[in-house]
Amino acid sequence: MNCDDAKQLIMAYLDGELPSEEVSRLKEHLAACTACGRELAEQQRLIGAIKALPRAPAPESLARNISAAIVARPSGTARGFAWLKRYGALAASLAIAMVAAVLIAKSHKGADATRQTKDAPENVIARKEEQADLAMTFEEAEEKLAEAKAADEAETRAAAGEDITKKKLASRALEADAIAQAPARPVFDLVIEADSPSKCLDDLAEFLRGRGVNIVGKISSRRSVLFADLSRPSVGTEYETERFAADRRTDIIDQIVQSGKFRLAKPHKRGRPGEAASRAQLEQGDALPALEAAQEATRRSTLAILVVNRPAAEPPVAAEADAPAAEAADRGIPEPTQPDTQ
């Protein structure tokens, strides 16, 4: 590998996008070339500077504005966000205490002491309780405030623990429902057709291993299925182990489709994961997202590809000679060009 080649690959290497065989070659070159080593360090420093930029927190008014916009929708009978109102309930209790204190101070004059506090923002919520509370003493108001605070704190604690139990039970119930509705057949990420499914499985396994994917197993009896583990890199790759395998799944499926080596079974369109009939049946109702979430918990790291026999009338698959070009295009390296001037 020469320095020009190396410079082309350094960016993809730092981004974790370089195939394993290229990583080894690049590392060999970097070990021997100080100029490219400096290039690597400079790119790494630049990326680090961008990643280290201070985070901009959302404005405090953002959630309130979103809540107001949802409530204001013409079709909506929606209420605003309860977590904003939790603070409003406490403010309402404070308003009650304020109103009671003012009334007591002016009780002998008979003045409408509520007028000056009526328009305070807190009283918008307290207004309904105002009439009933006019005779309340200050001590009673204090008591009510303490009760409201305690209720608010309890609600906050429950919300923070966020009925974790309830949520987990709810999500497990959804999972159980979805799994119960699912047909016995597994849901495949891709369905490929080939003249010889078992040979195609071997080609597919080799293709995926070359991209750093762990092959878990192949079945070649009644069905030809390949399972790959997307969560753990094969030896020698730089692939992050923390990434969601769903993201990796999309990437791998994209590479398989774009390689031109494998033919998607009809009627599945190019570029979309082949959807077996079992998945199509799940499109009804809410089962699909729940099933996907449920399956993600266990299938998040698994890629499942089914290979079926190509129907006899279909023409043969594209020639092998096209594959290297397609593969090279898939791993396309950017041409260094002069940056635009502003």
Next chain:
Amino acid sequence: MERRSVNDALDDVVLIQRCRRGDTDAFGALVERYQDDLFNGIYRMVGNYQDSADIAQDVFLKAYQAIDSFRGRASFYTWIYRIAVNTCISRHRSLAARKANLHVPLATAGEDGAPDCDPPAPGPQPHQEAENREEYARAEEALAKLPEDYRIVVVLRDIEGYNYAEMAAMLDCSQGTIKSRLYRAREMLRAMLA
């Protein structure tokens, strides 16, 4: 942003199911969870604090209105971030004249109305902290000066952590275009920061 756990993803599914049944509080919980990350990503793409707040509000409202169309194939955050990218791009096309002149570097904000943010963990010495702030301000200025197409790919890759395939899907272009654009963007940043 940090990738969320499987439990968080399951929580999101439950919240989204509740949103679909008209539970606004559930959507509020999603806003509370993701507003900071989303706002930060938008701010880095757009470079203007007030515009970023408007866009973030717009994005969440669009997500609320379109919640039935979320299929769960990507994470909820990726879905709303994609809405954000598209919204930023269309806004840029209609507000091109405003985009550059109102940028307030976040690393030195406070004087110009945008609130201070928490700086990343600095070294113990005050002068080192000042140097870090200056370095962040330079990097921030350089990022803001990039043409938007180049700035977006840097934000998607180095701030949001998306891979080339995800970026290509979000921006509806090839991975080759992503790689090329990212390479040029980084070369421009290096030239500005040299």
